[in-house]
Amino acid sequence: xxxxxxxxxxxxxxxxxxxxxxxxxxxxxxxxxxxxxxxxxxxxxxxxxxxxxxxxxxxxxxxxxxxxxxxxxxxxxxxxxxxxxxxxxxxxxxxxxxxxxxxxxxxxxxxxxxxxxxxxxxxxxxxxxxxxxxxxxxxxxxxxxxxxxxxxxxxxxxxxxxxxxxxxxxxxxxxxxxxxxxxxxxxxxxxxxxxxxxxxxxxxxxxxxxxxxxxxxxxxxxxxxxxxxxxxxxxxxxxxxxxxxxxxxxxxxxxxxxxxxxxxxxxxxxxxxxxxxxxxxxxxxxxxxxxxxxxxxxxxxxxxxxxxxxxxxxxxxxxxxxxxxxxxxxxxxxxxxxxxxxxxxxxxxxxxxxxxxxxxxxxxxxxxxxxxxxxxxxxxxxxxxxxxxxxxxx
Numbered sequence: 001x002x003x004x005x006x007x008x009x010x011x012x013x014x015x016x017x018x019x020x021x022x023x024x025x026x027x028x029x030x031x032x033x034x035x036x037x038x039x040x041x042x043x044x045x046x047x048x049x050x051x052x053x054x055x056x057x058x059x060x061x062x063x064x065x066x067x068x069x070x071x072x073x074x075x076x077x078x079x080x081x082x083x084x085x086x087x088x089x090x091x092x093x094x095x096x097x098x099x100x101x102x103x104x105x106x107x108x109x110x111x112x113x114x115x116x117x118x119x120x121x122x123x124x125x126x127x128x129x130x131x132x133x134x135x136x137x138x139x140x141x142x143x144x145x146x147x148x149x150x151x152x153x154x155x156x157x158x159x160x161x162x163x164x165x166x167x168x169x170x171x172x173x174x175x176x177x178x179x180x181x182x183x184x185x186x187x188x189x190x191x192x193x194x195x196x197x198x199x200x201x202x203x204x205x206x207x208x209x210x211x212x213x214x215x216x217x218x219x220x221x222x223x224x225x226x227x228x229x230x231x232x233x234x235x236x237x238x239x240x241x242x243x244x245x246x247x248x249x250x251x252x253x254x255x256x257x258x259x260x261x262x263x264x265x266x267x268x269x270x271x272x273x274x275x276x277x278x279x280x281x282x283x284x285x286x287x288x289x290x291x292x293x294x295x296x297x298x299x300x301x302x303x304x305x306x307x308x309x310x311x312x313x314x315x316x317x318x319x320x321x322x323x324x325x326x327x328x329x330x331x332x333x334x335x336x337x338x339x340x341x342x343x344x345x346x347x348x349x350x351x352x353x354x355x356x357x358x359x360x361x362x363x364x365x366x367x368x369x370x371x372x373x374x375x376x377x378x379x380x381x382x383x384x385x386x387x388x389x390x391x392x393x394x
Contacts, residue, residue, distance in 0.1 A: 001351045004030040004068040004094075006053060006061075006075050006085065009038030011165040012099060012128075013074030015340030020072075021046035024348050032064045055085050062092045070347040073098040076167035078105040079174055083112070086123060086360070090116050097347045099128030099339055101171055103181050106131075106217040106362070110224075113360040123360040124367065127346040128339035130155040130235075131217045132363055133330065134313050136342075136372055137382070138218070139364040141315030141326040142226045150230035153218040154200045154312035156209050157335060159237040160293055161307055162281075169274045172237065173255035176246055177270075180215030183223045183231040194247055198234055202310035203331040203383050205300045209310070210243075211236045221362035238305070239296045249273060309335035323389040332380050345375050 003020055007013035008031035020029055029046055032053035033039035039050035053064045055075050065071045071089050073096070075081045082098065082105035089096045090112060100106055109125050116123050126132055134153040142148045157172075179190035194212040201208045211234035218233040236243050249255050254273050259266040281289060296305035311330040318324065332338040346367060349355045357366050373382065 001027040001348070002030070002068045003027055003347060003351070004032055004065050004071045006032045006055060006064070006071060006073040008074065009033035009035050009042050010074055011163055011168065012336060012339050014042045015336040016072055016074055016343050017042050017046055017048065019340045019344035020347065023344055030064065030068065055081055058088050061085070061088045065089055065092050065094050068094050069351040070095045070097060072343055072347050077170040077174060078102040083108040086112060086125070090119050090121050090123070093119050093121060095121055095350045096123035097127050097343050097350065098125050099132065099343050100125045101128065101131060101216065102174060103215045103217050103220050106220050110360055110362070117359040120358050122350055122355060122357050122366070124346050124350070124355065124363060125360060126217050126221070127343050127363050127367070129309060129335065129342065130311055131221070132342045133311055133338065133376065134218055135222065135363040136367055136369050137313040137328040138222055138315060139226065140369040140373060141313065141328065142228070142317070143369065144326065145315065145317035145319050145324065148226060148228040148315065148317040150316045151222055151226065151228050152314040153233045154211050155235040156202060156206060156211065156310040157235070157237050158306060158308055159242040160239065160296060160305060161335065166274050166278050169277050170270065172246070173249070173270050173273060175214040175216060175235070176250045177215070177255040180213055181219050182213060183219045186229050188219070194250055196234070200234070200312055202312055203329040205304055206310040206331050209236055209238070217362065222364060225362065225365040239292050241292050304333050307335060308333050309338050311338070325387040327385040329383045330380060338380060341379060342376055345372060
C-alpha cells in the first residue's frame with residue numbers, strides 16, 4: 001500500500017502519518033508539505049519519504065499524489081483549500097480522504113461526486129473526530145432504529161494546545177461567524193452562530209459544558225444519508241474565558257473576512273485575529289496565562305486540559321413501538337489522535353477495498369459503521385447510554 005499525506009508535517013497531518021505507520025505495517029508513506037524541513041522530520045520518524053508540495057500549484061500537487069493508493073489531506077482551513085485539493089486529486093485519479101470540518105467546503109466537495117465517480121475515485125471527506133466519528137456514530141445509532149426523529153452532535157475542544165496551528169484557529173472563527181446551517185423539521189435552514197445554548201454532559205473528565213450552534217458539516221451531510229427530521233451540531237472550547245471571548249469576537253465581527261487597510265496591505269479581520277491568538281503567549285502576561293490555564297488543569301488534569309477533546313452524539317427515534325435514545329460519548333486525551341486515527345483507518349479501508357464506492361461521500365455515506373468503530377474503539381473509548389420510554393400497562 002502507498003499513501004500520500006498532504007500537510008503531513010503539520011499538527012494533524014503528522015498524527016495521520018504516525019497512525020498510518022502503526023496500522024498499515026510496511027506501507028509506503030509520502031509526507032507532502034509546503035514546509036519541507038518539517039516533512040523530513042516526520043519522514044525520519046516513520047521511514048517515509050518527504051516531498052515539498054504546494055497545494056496551490058496543481059502540477060506540484062498532481063505529481064506528488066501520482067501512484068498512491070490513497071491521498072489523505074490535512075491541509076486546512078478547508079474553506080480555503082478543501083475543494084481545490086480534492087479536485088486536483090480526482091483529476092489525478094487517486095482515492096481520497098480528508099478531515100474537512102468546514103460546512104461550506106463540504107457542500108462544495110460533495111458537488112464533485114459525479115466527477116469522482118467518472119474517474120473511478122472513492123473520496124470520503126470529513127473523516128476525523130468531528131466530523132468523522134460523530135457521523136459514523138450517528139449512522140450506527142440510526143441503524144438500531146425503525147424511525148429516527150433527531151440526531152444531535154456535540155464537541156468540546158481544548159484551546160490551550162501549544163502545538164495547535166493557525167488553520168484550527170481559523171476554522172473555529174469560521175464556525176462561529178455569521179449564520180450557520182442546521183437541519184430543522186426536514187429542511188436546511190440557517191441560524192445565528194453561537195445561538196441555542198444547551199448543557200451537554202460529556203464523559204469524564206469533561207462533565208457538563210455549555211455548547212452552542214456552530215458551522216459544521218454534520219447538519220449538512222447526515223440528512224443526505226439518514227432519514228431524519230432534525231440534525232444539529234453544537235460546540236465550544238475550553239477554558240471558559242476563551243469561549244466567552246469568542247462570543248464577543250463574533251458579535252463584533254472580528255471572526256469575519258471583511259478586509260481592513262493595515263499599512264499598504266488589505267488584510268481580513270479574521271487573519272489579524274488568528275495571528276493575535278497564535279501569539280497570545282507572547283502578548284498576555286505570564287501570570288494571567290497561568291491563571292487561565294489552571295482553571296482547566298484543576299478540572300481535567302494537565303494532559304487532558306492541554307490536548308483533549310470531547311465528542312457527543314445523541315440519536316432519538318423509535319424501535320418496535322418504543323421511543324429510544326442513544327447517547328454516544330468520547331473523552332479523548334489527544335485531540336490529534338481522535339482526528340488522525342479515523343482518517344488513517346478510513347484510508348486503509350479504501351486501500352483494502354473495504355470501502356469501494358466511486359464518488360464523494362461524507363463518512364456516514366460510505367464507511368461501514370460497525371467494522372470501523374470496532375477498530376477505532378480499541379484505542380479511543382466510546383461510551384453508550386441507552387434510554388427507553390415505554391407505556392406503562394397494568
